């Protein structure tokens with residue numbers, strides 16, 4: 001990953017893939033420029049935040065003109081390392097894991113799941129979505145430093161144990177879909193996505209904080 005890019009605040013960096021996806025679609029439809037108001041409507045981020053975010057990218061919108069789509073796209077491509085594929089290993093080829101292997105983030109062409117692990121003998125030795133499934137016992141032998149990211153879709157009770165082994169193999173980032181809270185050394189980044197909690201939280205917000213009509 002490139003270190004030449006200027007430092008972007010984390011909140012801005014999180015919105016980058018959202019902007020990138022939208023601009024790619026705009027570009028594909030032949031649009032050369034876009035206003036912050038148009039962008040705001042599409043990605044549901046307020047225009048002031050978009051202008052501030054874009055100022056970090058060195059993109060200064062012109063009044064009455066908007067932003068240059070090509071410039072932004074090439075910036076995002078560089079920043080998100082779209083030219084460099086990051087290889088990913090997946091643990092747990094259950095319902096969720098299988099869905100990820102079949103999907104394999106092909107639209108996001110900078111990440112690719114290259115191997116999967118499970119303990120179920122019926123799954124080990126097969127390929128799912130073109131990805132080979134190995135036995136968990138092979139973790140230490142198969143995983144190498146070219147695979148810096150792991151996705152966990154295993155049962156919660158084995159998540160920490162697998163994490164400890166991943167840490168031992170020098171993993172840098174973990175996308176944790178299990179409900180387990182993982183303990184890792186400070187230099188390892190864990191992003192936790194608990195789909196059940198997210199869904200519950202959405203339902204709770206709908207019930208308790210209804211949005212005014214017309215509000216974004």
Ligand code: ATP
Nearest residue numbers: 092093094095096097117118119120136154155158
């Ligand atoms: P999901 O939770 O993805 O919907 P599921 O309900 O089909 O999956 P789970 O019991 O959650 O099944 O297990 C997910 C997958 O993790 C299964 O394929 C299971 O064989 C696998 N698994 C269980 N223990 C381990 C382990 N220690 N290491 C790797 N994979 C494991």
